[in-house]
Amino acid sequence: MQTLTIKVKDSFMTEFMKIIDxxxxxxxxxxxxxxxxxxxxxERQKKLQKIREEIKSGExxxxxxxxxxxxxxxxxxx
Numbered sequence: 001m002q003t004l005t006i007k008v009k010d011s012f013m014t015e016f017m018k019i020i021d022x023x024x025x026x027x028x029x030x031x032x033x034x035x036x037x038x039x040x041x042x043e044r045q046k047k048l049q050k051i052r053e054e055i056k057s058g059e060x061x062x063x064x065x066x067x068x069x070x071x072x073x074x075x076x077x078x
Contacts, residue, residue, distance in 0.1 A: 001028070
């Protein structure tokens with residue numbers, strides 16, 4: 001058995017489910033648990049992967065937390 005991800009327009013969903021239902025002996029419909037909990041899971045996952053790549057490549061600068069907090073505290077004390 002193979003797994004396939006299909007994106008279906010909302011307006012076509014009812015018709016699509018009728019087609020899938022007619023092939024129920026050969027098809028197993030399984031909902032993606034990630035999307036049930038968070039409908040934007042995969043979009044956020046892609047953004048996070050891009051951020052991680054930018055950090056690793058040095059394209060996105062990072063700051064040491066302890067140093068940054070020390071600077072902030074000094075600034076607030078003045």
